[in-house]
Amino acid sequence: MDRIRWIFSYINKYKFKFTFAMIIVLVCSAISMINPYLSGKLVDEVILHGKKNLLISILAMMIGITLVKSIVRYTYQMLFERISQDVIFEIRREMYDKLQELDLDYYNRTRTGDIMARMTGDMDAVRHFVSWVMYNILENATAFICAVLTMAVINIKLTLLMLLVTPFVGLSAYMMAKSSNPVFYKIREKFSRLNTVVQENISGNRVVKAFAKEDYEKVKFENENQGYMETNMELANVTKTYLPILNALANMFTIVMVLVGGILIINNELTMGELVTFNGLIWAINNPMNMVGFLINDVQRFLASSRKIKILISEETKIKNPEDGIKPERIKGSVEFKNVNFEYGYEPVLKDINFKVEQGQTVAIFGQTGAGKSTIINLIERFYDVTSGEVLIDGINIKKYDLEALRRSISISMQDVFLFSNTIEENISYGLPKMDEDKVSWAAEMADASDFIQRLSDSYETVVGERGVGLSGGQKQRITLARSIIKDPSILILDDTTSSLDVETEAMIQQNLNRVYKDTTCFIIAHRISSIKDADLILVLDDGRIVESGTHNELLKKKGHYYEVYQAQYGSYLSEEEEQREEVQ
Ligand SMILES: Nc1ncnc2c1ncn2[C@@H]1O[C@H](COP(=O)(O)OP(=O)(O)OP(=O)(O)O)[C@@H](O)[C@H]1O
Known part of the structure; x- marks a missing residue:
């Protein structure tokens, strides 16, 4: 939660843009309900009751709605992208400023590859979260709620029966998040190690060549590369376990809808057109269930990366610059x-x-x-x-x-x-x-x-x-x-x-x-x-x-450590010079 609060401390600077983007996501989800509703009307009024005069106006409305929806969707996608770029710009600048401020002690204990990983991979995970994950969560959640409300207005019984599947989806999503969470932290660590090996290899290229250790370096890289790959596979295994369950549960909505909807039509509790509307809305129920696995992964990636960025930004330097420190025109130099x-x-x-x-x-x-x-x-x-x-x-x-x-x-x-x-x-x-x-x-x-x-x-x-x-x-x-x-x-x-x-x-x-x-x-x-x-x-x-x-002469006279080094460096030349000095004395 602290990381969500942290990212919102940046997003808050663009709160008007962000609030507007959220409102139009909601508007877009709401208007997405209109076309399925119109499809139902088309079946009930035009096809079953032969009101052909309604056909053109219904079709025109459907085309209009599709157009408006596309424009609204494009607008909020662009708004989220803009906000994410602004947020990332700010975080990147803050990180870089911090790197300038940090003292040697920090650089002594931190691997360059790790810093580079924060500036690149981690920043990208945060950008992806703000620009894509956030609006996708919002889009899916609002579409789901709008669809459930619309369905409930049409037929509460069918809606409630369909929603019986939801707790199982929630449980699977929770278990998937729990299993994948530590793996994301491991992936983040492995990525940093891989970066460090590459960075050190490039910086120390001359040493590698001079010692003819290319093969040794290849093995070193291979190990890190292997470790990185294996951790990614670990994540793939978690995903592989839960995604089919989530997909199967998403399909259950359709099965319940067709089965129960059919029975309700036979019992005259539902019209054919209303079932068509349900069918038209099923994407808004299915889609979040299909997406939940991917979104969980992206959120976890964001949590792991933002933690690293946050740690760097909040790093304290040991060398404190005094407030109102003395700023002489020119220091004399004693x-x-x-x-x-x-x-x-x-x-x-x-x-x-x-x-x-x-x-x-x-x-x-x-x-x-x-x-x-x-x-x-x-x-x-x-x-x-x-x-x-x-x-x-x-x-x-x-x-x-x-x-x-x-x-x-x-x-x-x-x-x-x-x-x-x-x-x-x-x-x-x-x-x-x-x-x-x-x-x-x-x-x-x-x-x-x-x-x-x-x-x-x-x-x-x-x-x-x-x-x-x-x-x-x-x-x-x-x-x-x-x-x-x-x-x-x-x-x-x-x-x-x-x-x-x-x-x-x-x-x-x-x-x-x-x-x-x-x-x-x-x-x-x-x-x-x-x-x-x-x-x-x-x-x-x-x-x-x-x-x-x-001074040099004083130290020579002391015949101590300095004198010994002097002797070692000047050798026989020194003895001649000393002899001459003694003669003069
Ligand atoms: N960043 C550091 N962290 C921990 N120990 C350090 C660090 N820098 C130097 N030392 C240790 O402090 C001692 C003094 O190091 P320093 O670099 O001042 O020596 P020096 O006299 O300048 O040596 P040289 O002539 O080799 O440059 C050494 O024992 C060294 O290992």
Whole structure:
């Protein structure tokens, strides 16, 4: 019931259109009674009593009624279709808005295939319900009621005897609904799994090919496909059991009508014309019985799909955007972590992190993989909230900033490079209010990407990503770097952004950044000492703790973890340099 209430909360916006559509369904059902009634009159008055003068007018009325009925039916079908499209448009928009609002935590625990299933198959089930199932239920119910009333007026005895079959239809329909209900939820789940397998196979296509695992993938798909098919067969079996019963019961109406109607005619309790009217109305009794099985299935499909959509729409994001959050013209860029602890689940990932960076400084975060470097960045971007402690930007807790204003001031070039399947120009200027070609080529130059972009067949107009040319890892990194640079951020974060670049290119990019972004606070995560040695502050992270911090020279003097890595990376070159330094000292 809550899902019916839910869909009506959308339909209510079109309540005048919807009420009008319902009224004309009722009108259509009512006028559908006229032709069978006229057929009866034709038999009784024209054929049996020879009133030939009535023939033309009765036939003209029947043609007129058929025409009016067709127009009214067409009108309400179009109205329901229109309402369903409007409702779906609204739900789809709400779902998409919600997807934009949801935080990383949601995406970490939700399969992409499942989200896609909600946006496609589930939405279609809801559309079908509003555009077709609803008016069919209404049409069949009103036609049934009108027919029963008309029949009752003509002959109550025959009507009541025919209606004796109805409780059996109701019972069978109830049993069918009860048996098919769980199967629809299973089908919905299987469909989502099938979607996930396909989506992951396409996204991970290179891995599949590199490992020559096409056959393995085929088997994986085959299993899901088989599971989906079997669950659909389970539904077919339920339908197969009950549909013949419902059809047989529907035919019982005709049998009772012919049998009892015949006896009543013999007893002069019914005229031949009245039996013809009953016969003309029998479709309105039979049809709902024949349709009830299909309609039950469609309603169940709607219930299963709308549940999934409703869950997504009512999903709560953990990262709350404060009401009246601070929206500074421009954030300056000082960053402070005060006693920060953080865990994704139950395992602590960051432990008692304390550091302060002034505006314009460069901070490097250094440490083994899994030490928690990207997590620190996630907290600055407020992708997650700290478990305890505070992250301050310009001395203010980041939870007090308006999320959009905060993220607008921070630019991040991520570890996982992602390009949209669009032109390079669009990728670099992503999200900017208006395209500025000069700015795009300036950003590309800063990221040392302009040379290779100009060598591409369509230069900045080259389409990359899914349908476009393939780019090397370093080229993609440089495009994403240009995308971060063009934003003119207060805080620039380079999360392993230059790992695919050679040392000279990396040095050149860093010089460019130092020259142009003097006032921008810069966070660099890198594994190469050469990438971070000029930083104002280097934080050495180990198992979620800052174990050392200082400048390159200070850390070397400490002869701790940083020094060990330095030695490992520079080897014999290092010993010579040290000797020279000692000689100078
Ligand atoms: N979304 C997540 N859910 C649960 N645990 C996570 C999540 N992201 C990271 N972790 C865990 O948190 C720890 C720190 O991860 P993080 O990505 O910050 O490390 P990192 O130092 O950046 O590593 P790398 O250099 O490999 O990128 C790891 O143990 C990782 O398994």
